[in-house]
Amino acid sequence: MEGIQIPDKIKRMLHSEYTTNQIGMSSASVLMFRDCVLKIQEIGDESRREAQIMEWLKGKLPVPEVLCYEEQGQKSYLLMSRVPGDMVCEGEYRENPERLTAVLAEGLHMLWQIDMADCRFDSSIEKKLQMAVRQVRLGLVDLDHVEPETFGEGGFQNPEELLDWLIQNKPEEEYVLSHGDFCLPNIFAENGRISGFIDLGRMGYADKYQDIALCYRSLKHNIEGKYGGMWESFDPDVLFDALKIKPDWDKVRYYILLDELF
Numbered sequence: 001m002e003g004i005q006i007p008d009k010i011k012r013m014l015h016s017e018y019t020t021n022q023i024g025m026s027s028a029s030v031l032m033f034r035d036c037v038l039k040i041q042e043i044g045d046e047s048r049r050e051a052q053i054m055e056w057l058k059g060k061l062p063v064p065e066v067l068c069y070e071e072q073g074q075k076s077y078l079l080m081s082r083v084p085g086d087m088v089c090e091g092e093y094r095e096n097p098e099r100l101t102a103v104l105a106e107g108l109h110m111l112w113q114i115d116m117a118d119c120r121f122d123s124s125i126e127k128k129l130q131m132a133v134r135q136v137r138l139g140l141v142d143l144d145h146v147e148p149e150t151f152g153e154g155g156f157q158n159p160e161e162l163l164d165w166l167i168q169n170k171p172e173e174e175y176v177l178s179h180g181d182f183c184l185p186n187i188f189a190e191n192g193r194i195s196g197f198i199d200l201g202r203m204g205y206a207d208k209y210q211d212i213a214l215c216y217r218s219l220k221h222n223i224e225g226k227y228g229g230m231w232e233s234f235d236p237d238v239l240f241d242a243l244k245i246k247p248d249w250d251k252v253r254y255y256i257l258l259d260e261l262f
């Protein structure tokens, strides 16, 4: 583990070789051990929330178990169990869009049936907009990873204009448990059933469409081949058939636009 600082307490808990995971887009380093995973990231609300929410969800949903959480210097170290199964952007789901959408819909339904009475993790629009103001003010919006239509001709001129629009056009919210980054690499399945939700730093109460929108966008990206091309002629709208709801396209658009600022 040359070059990587790891708190002694965690070092003593590591007993196998590891590989480095390159999937995520964040600045997090993820080390994959035989039966556990060490996620190292900058200390912040998200890193703390990720560990706390895993504790809150213990026994309620398939999430990793927190084996140890430490902070040292500017970094947080989350040692967690490895969830079984495969990311749903891999394995059998790569070849089978119907199975993929069915399992994604199952995942969303599992989140929505969680009792939120004692959930203190706020992922509402108000909270996200407060964070977005900071993102915009500090110039932290990553313009290299946005949808092609968001900025420029026919879209917004810049992140400030988008932020204003989001503040002026807030939709009604109906709170459920939201994953917060419901994209294919963060959802695991095994034998056709959900086996794990990971990457939980943005989880909390929010409208259903927070997750529906990012799920839809992730499906669409996979279909269009952004991540290697899965199927030519699959229509991502079937997600709504699997969910048995009529799409609210305004909300889908709103939450995709909101996510552009993070």
Ligand SMILES: Nc1ncnc2c1ncn2[C@@H]1O[C@H](COP(=O)(O)OP(=O)(O)OP(=O)(O)O)[C@@H](O)[C@H]1O
Pocket: 021, 023, 024, 025, 026, 027, 028, 030, 037, 039, 064, 080, 081, 082, 083, 087, 181, 185, 186, 198, 199, 200, 201
């Ligand atoms: N507990 C776990 N069990 C199995 N695989 C994991 C686990 N945690 C992380 N991984 C693997 O590592 C990848 C990256 O981890 P994660 O999604 O937590 O980080 P990230 O995407 O970089 O985070 P961020 O949301 O901050 O961008 C996952 O897509 C998954 O393949």
Ligand SMILES: [Mg+2]
Pocket: 024, 025, 185, 186, 199
């Ligand atoms: Mg991830």
